[in-house]
Amino acid sequence: MNAARTTMPGPELRPAVAQPQTPHFDIRTVLFRLNDTALEVALRSAGREASLPASRPEPGESLDTAARRAVQATVGLQEQYLEQLYTLSIADRDTWSIIISYLGVSCPATLPATADQSVWHNVSTLPVVTELDQMVIQYAVIRLRAKIGYTTIAFHLLPASFTLRELQQAYETILNRPLDKRNFRRRVISADMLSSTGMKRRDGSHRPALLYQFRAAHDPESYLTPPWPIES
Amino acid sequence: MNAARTTMPGPELRPAVAQPQTPHFDIRTVLFRLNDTALEVALRSAGREASLPASRPEPGESLDTAARRAVQATVGLQEQYLEQLYTLSIADRDTWSIIISYLGVSCPATLPATADQSVWHNVSTLPVVTELDQMVIQYAVIRLRAKIGYTTIAFHLLPASFTLRELQQAYETILNRPLDKRNFRRRVISADMLSSTGMKRRDGSHRPALLYQFRAAHDPESYLTPPWPIES
DNA sequence: GCAAAAGTGTTGTGTATACACCCATGG
DNA sequence: CCATGGGTGTATACACAACACTTTTGC
Secondary structure (H helix, E strand, O other), X not given: OOOOOOOOOOOOOOOOOOOOOOOEEEEEEEEEEEEOOEEEEEOEEEOOEEEOOEEOOOOOOOHHHHHHHHHHHHHOOOXXXXXXEEEEXXXXXXXXXXXXXXXXXXXXXXXOOOOOHHHEEEOOOOOOOOHHHHHHHHHHHHHHHHHOOOOOHHHHHOOOEEOHHHHHHHHHHHHOOOOXXXXXXXXXXXXXXXXXXXXXXXXXXXXXXXXXXXXXXXXOOOOOOOOOOOOO | OOOOOOOOOOOXXXXXXXXXXXXXXXXXXXXXXXXXXXXXXXXXXXXXXXXXXXXXXXXXXXXXXXXXXXXXXXXXXXXXXXXXXXXXXXXXXOOEEEEEEEEEEOOXXXXXXXXXXXXXXXXXXXXXXOHHXXXXXXXXXXXXXXXXXOOOHHHHHOOOEEOHHHHHHHHHHHHOOOOOHHHHHHHHHHOOOEEEEEEEEOOOOOOOEEEEEEOOOOOOOOOOOOOOOOOO
């Protein structure tokens, strides 16, 4: 803040280009969607390697906004949920990059159906990406799995109204594990985040399912559950 | 990655200095210590406003290393635990900064006793700092409180060996709430993170306390506890 | 022997899990 | 009437919270 730069190059020296004094930086977003029972990530395919949607913030632009731009440029939509993940600095012989990574979540129902579908890749069968992108994606999956347990991220993967089975399938897909139907329903209902729309959906030769919607009101977002009671 | 810069200034135009095209990068660390029953933060006092220990990453330097430098320059020690918090972009008329914030934790016993003690400030009676530093500190406190519940951060605030009472006091200070002695002891012992040193400390006219040490082996660090069983 | 902190168990209550059957509909 | 998925309740285990007395030492 008040520290004068004491390590300036001598008067006639110009900074060496091969040793950059200022890093390249960019924002990369891991954008997820659910497609049937697959968890998919959006990747731009350019050349032989695919890459995460990336953007460089404009001067003064907020990081969140820049992350949103990256998403829009790749899949042409407003994502439903966005969260900063981690910032890391990567250097080799002659490049120096600072990467700010984001996790995003979107719902296929809100996507323009005309958009290119080839950007979406099942997380378990990803194309070749850089080692860095690979790390970021893995971290995003871990974070998504953890956060689905104590936040409402899952709702942003689903359309405005949905059946309890659809919600459960979303959880099962992300956790990659089956969940007990009765316990799951008890949990989400007693969590008081759903309201019934009263409507039903009939889609086959069986009993129609009630449609629910997410009660946005008290979205706890980054709520953490410490092992002590919340109030004294 | 493969995007050519398309918005360059015209041939004879030099970039305006007042509208920076590239941000300053600045790392700020919220470093905590426990002093008796107070939770303290390290701040540099320069002029009328105090400020968080900050540093600018050197070319190619990792962000963690730069954060450590900031700590060392302020309190002259290696902190015990360091964790990235959040990255944010701040712009006004003619500056553009990207701030990468860190949370650090240290133990007074490992501090050089000769070092300036005036950098330490009780978190509940902080001097005037910038609004940004204020935000970062508040966020760090929230994160520290949450993480103490499911990680081993607390051990890094204590010397190598300590009594159960000291450990409990550390928790109570950070959570700002009394905890039940028997429940606390049961919890930390069954968590299997302590080993008894067999030694006792006598420090008054009362029964001496057993000294414990932290079993570093399985430090779960960023372990999150989802409400589902860990293995299928 | 007394002051001061160390140490120790039990009980109730709530929450998570495991588990099996009836219901409504379409064909 | 049958196939298909929608919907419901209970018994058990575990984890957390509340709570009070005995032990060891210094003076």
